[in-house]
Amino acid sequence: MDKTPSSRSARSTTEPRQGAQAIRRALAVLRILAAGRETGVPLAEVVQATGLTRPTVHRIVHVLIEEGIVERHGKSGRYAIGNQVPELALARPRPSPLLVAANPSLRRASADIGDTLFLTVRTGNDTLCVDRRIGAYPIQVLSIEVGARRPLGVSSAGVAILAAMPAQDARKIVAANEKRFEAYRTDAGTVLAQVTAARRRGYGMREIGLVQGTKSISTWIKTPDGRPAAAMTVSAVRTRLGPRREQEVVDVLQREARAIEQNIRSGLG
Numbered sequence: 001m002d003k004t005p006s007s008r009s010a011r012s013t014t015e016p017r018q019g020a021q022a023i024r025r026a027l028a029v030l031r032i033l034a035a036g037r038e039t040g041v042p043l044a045e046v047v048q049a050t051g052l053t054r055p056t057v058h059r060i061v062h063v064l065i066e067e068g069i070v071e072r073h074g075k076s077g078r079y080a081i082g083n084q085v086p087e088l089a090l091a092r093p094r095p096s097p098l099l100v101a102a103n104p105s106l107r108r109a110s111a112d113i114g115d116t117l118f119l120t121v122r123t124g125n126d127t128l129c130v131d132r133r134i135g136a137y138p139i140q141v142l143s144i145e146v147g148a149r150r151p152l153g154v155s156s157a158g159v160a161i162l163a164a165m166p167a168q169d170a171r172k173i174v175a176a177n178e179k180r181f182e183a184y185r186t187d188a189g190t191v192l193a194q195v196t197a198a199r200r201r202g203y204g205m206r207e208i209g210l211v212q213g214t215k216s217i218s219t220w221i222k223t224p225d226g227r228p229a230a231a232m233t234v235s236a237v238r239t240r241l242g243p244r245r246e247q248e249v250v251d252v253l254q255r256e257a258r259a260i261e262q263n264i265r266s267g268l269g
């Protein structure tokens with residue numbers, strides 16, 4: 001029996017929606033796996049972080065493994081980003097405009113401050129470290145590698161980016177990331193309190209960094225239309241960032257953040 005026009009129309013409307021949903025789910029899984037870096041992520045953690053059912057995550061991961069996008073570590077059973085991903089990334093023809101615009105400021109700030117400097121961008125509900133500069137001071141805090149991905153809110157860079165956006169938008173992102181915060185020993189209430197404090201003082205700060213005995217300070221970088229797109233961070237041993245030097249570091253970071261924003265507006269990126 002022939003399908004009626006109305007049933008064909010309903011099916012043609014539903015199929016694109018289902019296809020888009022499947023793609024979004026696969027991307028959500030990939031973002032969680034990207035945060036695991038080389039060590040990988042257990043399937044149970046992917047299920048918890050995405051909110052998807054275990055069978056759904058298993059099906060997605062199985063297809064991604066077949067396509068070389070994901071790989072499974074034999075001994076641990078964890079899942080990680082596969083070899084196809086960096087190969088696809090090589091197709092990008094040039095460095096990102098932000099990296100080009102930020103390079104002079106990163107060089108100056110690293111020389112002026114002497115401690116490890118990071119450039120972190122916002123990507124969806126995550127932060128992604130895209131550059132790291134090692135300073136001249138003998139003790140460097142190498143807490144984050146280039147390519148490290150974390151939920152917005154678990155680092156001073158993420159807190160700074162959240163603080164630079166409207167409060168309602170920040171709350172939505174924190175709520176979306178709440179399940180993922182457990183792996184970083186924090187929670188939504190703590191993150192929101194840090195965001196409020198950062199908004200009040202004008203920069204993000206963690207008295208206890210990602211590594212014990214360290215401290216991090218971050219300033220946000222905005223696009224010409226006012227959206228927070230990135231953060232510049234200094235991480236150092238806590239004894240290096242007392243009240244007086246903290247303000248000196250903040251002054252350098254904010255000066256260079258504004259210079260990066262000006263470069264972006266001028267099209268230098």
